[in-house]
Amino acid sequence: MRHPQLIIWETDGRLAALLRPLAEANRWSFREARRGDECLRLLAAGGGGPAVVVLRVGRDLEDEFLFLEEMGRRRPEASAVVVADADQGRLVGLAWDLEAAYVHVWQATRGGDGLLPVVAGLMNVAFLEEVE
Numbered sequence: 001m002r003h004p005q006l007i008i009w010e011t012d013g014r015l016a017a018l019l020r021p022l023a024e025a026n027r028w029s030f031r032e033a034r035r036g037d038e039c040l041r042l043l044a045a046g047g048g049g050p051a052v053v054v055l056r057v058g059r060d061l062e063d064e065f066l067f068l069e070e071m072g073r074r075r076p077e078a079s080a081v082v083v084a085d086a087d088q089g090r091l092v093g094l095a096w097d098l099e100a101a102y103v104h105v106w107q108a109t110r111g112g113d114g115l116l117p118v119v120a121g122l123m124n125v126a127f128l129e130e131v132e
Helices: 014-026 036-045 061-074 089-097 115-131
Strands: 005-009 029-033 051-056 079-085 102-106
Touching (some): 014 029, 051 061, 061 079
């Protein structure tokens, strides 16, 4: 059994601050990335174990969505959670088209509400599938 990993790709640290305690409480490997190629290297280094990548979109759309496409080819069993700002409706649809496991719309008043249970659920499903 390989160690589950949670990878966060963002630029401002808000998602990392929100999700780090969840990863620590569950003893998941927690990594932060700034580019798609870095995320792919981290996924490969995890040895194919359960993985969830949380990606904040809107900064470098080409790199972000190319990463989602490539992740789907290289690690189809890993789950991508895309976080988009409320005014980025078109990006939400594209994320679903690229087979994100979940798309979270970040609202200034609610922030990450609801994101923690989704990430935990995706990780638990991936972990259970590996055990079977």
